Amino acid sequence: xxxxxxxxxxxxxxxxxxxxxxxxxxxxxxxxxxxxxxxxxxxxxxxxxxxxxxxxxxxxxxxxxxxxxxxxxxxxxxxxxxxxxxxxxxxxxxxxxxxxxxxxxxxxxxxxxxxxxxxxxxxxxxxxxxxxxxxxxxxxxxxxxxxxxxxxxxxxxxxxxxxxxxxxxxxxxxxxxxxxxxxxxxxxxxxxxxxxxxxxxxxxxxxxxxxxxxxxxxxxxxxxxxxxxxxxxxxxxxxxxxxxxxxxxxxxxxxxxxxxxxxxxxxxxxxxxxxxxxxxxxxxxxxxxxxxxxxxxxxxxxxxxxxxxxxxxxxxxxxxxxxxxxxxxxxxxxxxxxxxxxxxxxxxxxxxxxxxxxxxxxxxxxxxxxxxxxxxxxxxxxxxxxxxxxxxxxxxxxxxxxxxxxxxxxxxxxxxxxxxxxxxxxxxxxxxxxxxxxxxxxxxxxxxxxxxxxxxxxxxxxxxxxxxxxxxxxxxxxxxxxxxxxxxxxxxxxxxxxxxxxxxxxxxxxxxxxxxxxxxxxxxxxxxxxxxxxxxxxx
Amino acid sequence: xxxxxxxxxxxxxxxxxxxxxxxxxxxxxxxxxxxxxxxxxxxxxxxxxxxxxxxxxxxxxxxxxxxxxxxxxxxxxxxxxxxxxxxxxxxxxxxxxxxxxxxxxxxxxxxxxxxxxxxxxxxxxxxxxxxxxxxxxxxxxxxxxxxxxxxxxxxxxxxx
Numbered sequence: 251x252x253x254x255x256x257x258x259x260x261x262x263x264x265x266x267x268x269x270x271x272x273x274x275x276x277x278x279x280x281x282x283x284x285x286x287x288x289x290x291x292x293x294x295x296x297x298x299x300x301x302x303x304x305x306x307x308x309x310x311x312x313x314x315x316x317x318x319x320x321x322x323x324x325x326x327x328x329x330x331x332x333x334x335x336x337x338x339x340x341x342x343x344x345x346x347x348x349x350x351x352x353x354x355x356x357x358x359x360x361x362x363x364x365x366x367x368x369x370x371x372x373x374x375x376x377x378x379x380x381x382x383x384x385x386x387x388x389x390x391x392x393x394x395x396x397x398x399x400x401x402x403x404x405x406x407x408x409x410x411x412x413x414x415x416x417x418x419x420x421x422x423x424x425x426x427x428x429x430x431x432x433x434x435x436x437x438x439x440x441x442x443x444x445x446x447x448x449x450x451x452x453x454x455x456x457x458x459x460x461x462x463x464x465x466x467x468x469x470x471x472x473x474x475x476x477x478x479x480x481x482x483x484x485x486x487x488x489x490x491x492x493x494x495x496x497x498x499x500x501x502x503x504x505x506x507x508x509x510x511x512x513x514x515x516x517x518x519x520x521x522x523x524x525x526x527x528x529x530x531x532x533x534x535x536x537x538x539x540x541x542x543x544x545x546x547x548x549x550x551x552x553x554x555x556x557x558x559x560x561x562x563x564x565x566x567x568x569x570x571x572x573x574x575x576x577x578x579x580x581x582x583x584x585x586x587x588x589x590x591x592x593x594x595x596x597x598x599x600x601x602x603x604x605x606x607x608x609x610x611x612x613x614x615x616x617x618x619x620x621x622x623x624x625x626x627x628x629x630x631x632x633x634x635x636x637x638x639x640x641x642x643x644x645x646x647x648x649x650x651x652x653x654x655x656x657x658x659x660x661x662x663x664x665x666x667x668x669x670x671x672x673x674x675x676x677x678x679x680x681x682x683x684x685x686x687x688x689x690x691x692x693x694x695x696x697x698x699x700x701x702x703x704x705x706x707x708x709x710x711x712x713x714x715x716x717x718x719x720x721x722x723x724x725x726x727x728x729x730x731x732x733x734x735x736x737x738x739x740x741x742x743x744x745x746x747x748x749x750x751x752x753x754x755x756x757x758x759x760x761x762x763x764x765x766x767x768x769x770x771x772x773x774x775x776x777x778x779x780x781x782x783x784x785x786x787x788x789x
Numbered sequence: 790x791x792x793x794x795x796x797x798x799x800x801x802x803x804x805x806x807x808x809x810x811x812x813x814x815x816x817x818x819x820x821x822x823x824x825x826x827x828x829x830x831x832x833x834x835x836x837x838x839x840x841x842x843x844x845x846x847x848x849x850x851x852x853x854x855x856x857x858x859x860x861x862x863x864x865x866x867x868x869x870x871x872x873x874x875x876x877x878x879x880x881x882x883x884x885x886x887x888x889x890x891x892x893x894x895x896x897x898x899x900x901x902x903x904x905x906x907x908x909x910x911x912x913x914x915x916x917x918x919x920x921x922x923x924x925x926x927x928x929x930x931x932x933x934x935x936x937x938x939x940x941x942x943x944x945x946x947x948x949x
Contacts, residue, residue, distance in 0.1 A: 371908060
């Protein structure tokens with residue numbers, strides 16, 4: 251009976267991956283245009299329309315729809331009951347899809363070339379802001395579905411431990427409600443009325459502060475499902491057990507609590523915030539590394555267990571003994587590898603002083619592509635391979651092609667992002683479409699620009715193989731039965747957990763207090779300062 | 790709650806790493822006075838060119854009584870004004886920058902001269918250039934279709 255929710259999960263996932271494929275193709279165009287090696291395709295108009303669309307599709311559409319689809323599946327499969335309101339899940343889907351289409355029209359016609367950070371006082375067509383807001387509104391309905399489904403399940407199963415996958419999904423839903431409030435306020439009280447001409451001016455400093463409220467934790471909104479798959483799917487598929495269920499809960503709680511009140515590390519270089527608050531947010535930023543370090547340990551320990559169960563011996567023998575023909579295993583190990591590499595870069599961006607040297611350089615683009623497009627997206631892809639037979643009732647068309655595709659994705663991402671890190675250290679700004687600077691500076695960039703085109707091409711081939719595999723699976727052999735019960739079991743499955751590790755009331759209270767200090771005070775200060783606003787500008 | 794001994798050890802490692810990193814940043818901030826540019830000061834972007842420190846005649850480098858340099862710049866689509874700034878080497882330089890139009894960023898590659906420029910606010914950066922030679926101010930925040938062309942020159946000259 252709860253299988254009905256599979257169709258809404260399936261619809262959400264297809265929107266996500268359609269956006270993913272389009273955005274990947276745009277990405278290849280961008281690295282080619284940007285390199286300056288193909289003068290015939292150079293166009294600032296096209297480039298910045300493309301970058302804006304690529305960012306919105308990858309950052310907002312792929313992620314939000316994937317998270318919603320995976321969440322619906324997780325909720326019904328782990329709680330073994332229908333969603334709180336299956337009809338509302340379709341409403342959320344249609345609202346989010348309608349918003350996406352509404353934003354896509356100005357994006358594709360060059361009327362919203364303001365990038366996915368939409369920093370005012372650059373102004374786009376109002377439909378872009380309204381469409382993007384509707385996408386977020388759709389995701390709010392999803393959050394409500396997740397939270398209500400767990401509340402009802404807990405009422406029906408008093409004293410039972412909420413399954414880890416659903417505990418993480420609920421933590422993400424609550425975290426997203428907290429964090430999306432920032433951009434929601436910016437849209438409703440600043441950008442939408444201002445773009446419609448109802449307000450003359452807008453304070454860009456306040457807008458950036460509100461956006462930073464959303465901007466950091468949004469990356470954890472994206473990362474959460476990747477971690478959920480690592481904790482609750484990967485160990486089982488690898489042939490082992492999850493090293494610790496409780497550590498997973500601790501990591502999810504820490505992500506919920508710490509990731510929202512730390513957004514000022516995106517504003518280190520901004521003049522409208524004082525050094526004290528920047529320092530405070532830096533402390534939290536280093537705190538949020540802790541759940542990631544815990545996750546790396548727990549997942550690797552689970553994988554080591556699986557490798558040893560498969561006969562692996564010695565310090566590293568368990569790695570060779572892993573099932574490298576299984577897409578989820580390849581993705582999980584590569585995701586951790588890219589997470590470790592990207593994490594080091596992240597420590598530099600997060601640092602109160604060193605960030606100065608790399609701020610807004612191509613280094614930053616390299617960093618977030620490695621962590622997001624690398625670690626996060628490769629787990630999305632592997633999760634799709636895992637879910638597809640369950641959602642379609644058909645065998646995956648080719649597991650071999652899936653494994654090959656995931657390796658290509660990893661290699662492509664490394665070939666793309668390592669040169670970007672180097673370019674950043676060599677002073678190249680991000681978000682440029684050409685390099686008309688002094689030649690001694692530009693000459694150093696040449697070899698890296700060539701490498702990034704190779705990386706982009708590999709990634710597009712990989713994205714194509716992924717979508718083809720999913721499409722071909724629609725027509726492959728029907729399965730006799732599918733199991734929705736193959737979640738990882740912990741080495742010591744918890745019979746009971748302390749109340750705060752089964753719910754979120756305490757943690758919401760802590761977030762509320764921390765947010766009043768970390769964002770409430772600086773926002774009130776800006777309102778008191780009341781800096782003269784800016785008129786809308788074209789681009 | 791069950792915690793494995795190995796997990797406990799790893800938690801000590803995490804704690805140690807976090808404390809070392811935060812302590813080094815706190816030391817640099819408190820003892821070496823190294824902070825990101827955080828000058829909270831408002832200005833009207835619509836009138837800043839008419840009078841005051843950002844009127845055209847007042848832009849560029851001036852020497853202060855204590856020998857340090859103050860450089861006033863306007864970041865506007867698509868250049869930094871004045872388009873050529875000359876400062877002496879090994880001398881404290883205080884940049885004051887603002888924008889009459891949209892967001893900009895300014896970075897001199899291979900240096901810590903970097904700040905966002907947000908209309909409505911004055912950005913302040915303090916730095917000292919240690920090498921004689923020519924360098925560039927590059928705009929590093931998207932400011933419109935001509936963003937790539939937004940850059941200007943910095944000349945660091947011998948003292949005296």
